[in-house]
Amino acid sequence: MQPPAQFVHWMFATGFLLLGLCLLGKAIVGEEIWNRRTWRAYLWPSLLFLMGVLMWPVMVFFTNSTIHMLAHGSWAQAMMVAGAAELGLVRGKLQSPYWRLALPFALVVSGTALLVHEQNGWLFARSAFLHHALGWTSLLGSIFPLVAVFRPRSLVWSSGFALVLVVVAVMLYSDRDVAPIFGHLSPVAGEQHR
Amino acid sequence: MSTQLVTESAALRRSVRARAISALGPLAMVGGVAWAFLQPYRITLLHPHGQGFWWLVIEPPLLVVIVGVVFAVFIAPGLIEDLEEAER
Secondary structure, three states, X not given: OOOOHHHHHHHXXXXXXXXXXXXXXXXXXXXXXXXXXXXXXXXXXHHHHHHHHHHHHHHHHOOOOHHXXXXXXXXXXXXXXXXXXXXXXXXXXXOOHHHHHHHHHHHHHHHHXXXXXXXXXXXXXXXXXXXXXXXXXXXXXXXXXXXXXXOOOOHHHHHHHHHHHHHHHHHHHOOOOOOOEOOEOOHHHOOOOO | OOHHHHHHHHHHHHHHHHHHHHHHHHHHHHHHHHHHHHOHHHOHHHOOOOOOHHHHHOOHHHHHHHHXXXXXXXXXXXXXXXXXXXXX
C-alpha cells in the first residue's frame, strides 16, 4: 500500500503549489490585508508546518540509505521550524522580525540536503536531474525570503519567493521514479516507468 | 499632480491587484487542464481498468486543478473583499 516515491513527490508538489499561490496572494495585497482574517493569517504557516510534519513519515518509510534519512529528517525539521516561527509571529508570541530568517534558513537546509543526498550526476535519470535542479533552486531562491526580511513591503522579493515555491512545485510534479531526462537515462538506473 | 489624477491612478492600481488575485486560481486551473490535454494518460479516471490505487487517487493534472479551485473558491473572494474594503 506504500506509494511509489513519485506519488509522494506529487503530493508535496500540491502542497507547495497551494503554498506558492497563498504567498503570491499575500505579496500582491500586502501583509496587513492578508492578515485581516485570522484563519487566513494562520493558513500558510500552518500548511508549511504540516508539510514539515508529513516529512517524518517520508523519512521513516522512504529511507533507503543513511543520507536519505538525514536529508528527509533535516527537511522535516527545517520546514517545521519555519512554519512554527511564522505561526509564532502571527500569534504575537514572537516579536522579533528576525524570526522570519527561519524561512531562508529552511530553503538553504533543503537545498543543501537535496544536493548532498543526490549521489548521481545531472543526466543519470530525471529524478537525479530534478534533485540537482531543486537543490540549486532552493539555495539560490533563499535570497528572496532573506531580502524580504529586511524589505518586507517589497513586491519583488515577496512574490519572488512565492514564485520559487511554484517552480519547486512544477519540478516536483515532473518527477518520475525512473525516466529519461533530455533523452538520457543511465543503463544502471533501471527499467523506465511510465 | 492633481488630487483627481492621483485618485484615478490609485484606483487603476487597485483594480489591477484585485484582478491579479482573481486570476491566480483560474490560471492554476488552466495549467492543470492544459497538462491533462498534453498528457491525457495521466488522467487515469478516463481509463481506470487495471490501474493501481495510487494511480487512481493521485492524478497530478487534477491536483493542480483542485489547488486552483481551492484558491478561487475559498481564498480569493474574501481576499478581494478585504482588499476593496481597505482601498475604499
